[in-house]
Amino acid sequence: MKIGVIGCGYVGLSTGVLWAVLGHDVVFLDEDERQIATLRQGEVPFYERGLQEVLARYRARTTYACGWSEWDADVDVAIIAVGTPAQPDGSPNLSYLQAAVQAVGDHWQAGRGTVVLLKSTLPPGTNALVHRWLQERLQFRGLSDQVTVVSNPEFLREGDALTDVFYPQRIIVGVQSRAGESLLRDLYRPLLTGPDTAPAVLQRPPGYTRPELFVTTPINAELIKYAANAFLAMKISFMNEFANLAERMGADILDIATGIGMDSRIGPQFLQAGVGWGGSCFGKDAAAILHTAEEQGVQLSLVQATVEANDRQRQIVLEKLHRHVPALQGAVIGVLGLSFKPGTEDVRDAPSQTIVRALRAAGAQVQAYDPMAMRTFAEANPDLAVAYTAQAADCFAGADAVLLLTEWPVFAELPWADLRAHMRGDLLLDGRNAWQGLSLSQHGYVYEGMGRGKIG
Structure with missing residues (x-):
């Protein structure tokens, strides 16, 4: 498959490199020129253990787009991993998300059937909102394509993000259509049933067992992410x-x-x-x-x-x-x-x-x-x-x-x-x-x- 990743922070890069290792072609997009320039030079603009080495090894399967003028719209999956910084009232700022969704709609290839996958941590109900934004954008362009939006929250620990990507404890998929579920099962199948695909730089966690792919509704998937983080923080407090x-x-x-x-x-x-x-x-x-x-x-x-x-x-x-x-x-x-x-x-x-x-x-x-x-x-x-x-x-x-x-x-x-x-x-x-x-x-x-x- 051809996979696009929008947002080159530690979630976007760590998630995207998984698909490159599994044999897919991956295009990373970010509007930060310095970020893209650094990545094109073979360096990662922040520290995440093992990430730079793995990206370098799979360089032939990765390309970097600086802004939407360089975006390859011919992708099977568009993964959105943009930031959602907190606003003064505590609510997340969804402006980067909305801009990304609208840009995906502006560059949409009619009939391509691209699936939009949400990796960013988003408040409950955002999947439906993204679906509406994208559908309205396509209708504005005179396109009648039906869109599929999947919530697939990340559970990555900074410093151990690659371990969590290649050896996940669970994979949560929030989806409303059989087509979206089928595509996600195909994408994750190597992690669910295949041989160990992790790069040599990573060590298999002791006693690791294959994860379950848990399919639920988008709003459940969104709440699972928040509930998990709140519970872990509560244990520490x-x-x-x-x-x-x-x-x-x-x-x-x-x-x-x-x-x-x-x-x-x-x-x-x-x-x-x-x-x-x-x-x-x-x-x-x-x-x-x-x-x-x-x-x-x-x-x-x-x-x-x-x-x-x-x-x-x-x-x-x-x-x-x-x-x-x-x-x-x-x-x-x-x-x-x-x-x-x-x-x-x-x-x-x-x-x-x-x-x-x-x-x-x-x-x-x-x-x-x-x-x-x-x-x-x-x-x-x-x-x-x-x-x-x-x-x-x-x-x-x-x-x-x-x-x-x-x-x-x-x-x-x-x-x-x-x-x-x-x-x-x-x-x-x-x-x-x-x-x-x-x-x-x-x-x-x-x-x-x-x-x-x-x-x-």
């Missing part, structure tokens, strides 16, 4: 609230998480207490579904509480710091980790943004290191005066305290005794519970974790 209680009562949240995670109904994933969640999905999607619920006159109290608990957790980190360093004016604070999680350069809604901004507002000097996200953090916060260091050890120089905000592996083992001698203070505030407090105290540090009332 739930553990953070219990971490605060455990700490007050002298308990250790790590043991508590281990104990409840042994229950197969709960499982061990997303039970890691810390400074809170961030990134491009959880916060934006929670705001969007809360807005939808409000429009429908429905209360999503648990989702609202999830967001509030997450915001509060960032303030708790600052409160912990204040207890040890009461006067932040002129204090030197080292920050290890700026991305919202390891394995990515993404700082969108990262806890580091809230915390570093609060530290600077209080008059503290901030010296920060991240193995991948210092450039993106600086670009996202051009008004923040931060000293970006060449290595993690430099964050300790003259510091009154050092905060761990992202648990990069490089931070796991540091020359603790040597670094302690270079600090002015003695506090290590472990916002991810990644360090062992007992061993650190032996080197003269005061260790503060999250929810770790007793760690001995």
Whole structure:
């Protein structure tokens, strides 16, 4: 088949490269000239593990269109993976989606039967809206083609997007027609029944079993995506609230998480207490579904509480710091980790943004290191005066305290005794519970974790 992908962000590129690996011809379209120029040079304009190598290997099956004048309308499937940024009221901005749909309609080949596949995370009811937009555009052009619009939400983790593309746990297809369902089954058949097709750069997850392709209605598929992200965010916020209680009562949240995670109904994933969640999905999607619920006159109290608990957790980190360093004016604070999680350069809604901004507002000097996200953090916060260091050890120089905000592996083992001698203070505030407090105290540090009332 010939497949077009509209939007060259991490969802669009990660999804599109799957089809190239499976033998299809793929054309990627984006209106960002610099983005397309970078891709044509064989580079990816952001970090996603393994993506650049796989795109390079399958270059013969991929082309890049800079704007709609270069779009190849002779495609079997048009995948829309454009951004839907949050608006002030929490609702997603659908203007990029509408523009893409209208452009698809303007370049529609009569009788071609192109299927439009929605990968962008979209509020419930958007599939029907896209169908209407496209049908109206074709009617305006005097075309009588019946259009098929399929909702096929992505469930990708930044940093592990290719693993999730080639080894999905489930494939959700929201469709109203047999033709759309049949085409999606044909597309995904290699992942459902065939031999392992993943590139060598990826490792098959231990115990992996083939996914189920679950066919449902478009509005169900749209709600599945929002419900999944809201539930995962809620698990983290739930553990953070219990971490605060455990700490007050002298308990250790790590043991508590281990104990409840042994229950197969709960499982061990997303039970890691810390400074809170961030990134491009959880916060934006929670705001969007809360807005939808409000429009429908429905209360999503648990989702609202999830967001509030997450915001509060960032303030708790600052409160912990204040207890040890009461006067932040002129204090030197080292920050290890700026991305919202390891394995990515993404700082969108990262806890580091809230915390570093609060530290600077209080008059503290901030010296920060991240193995991948210092450039993106600086670009996202051009008004923040931060000293970006060449290595993690430099964050300790003259510091009154050092905060761990992202648990990069490089931070796991540091020359603790040597670094302690270079600090002015003695506090290590472990916002991810990644360090062992007992061993650190032996080197003269005061260790503060999250929810770790007793760690001995």
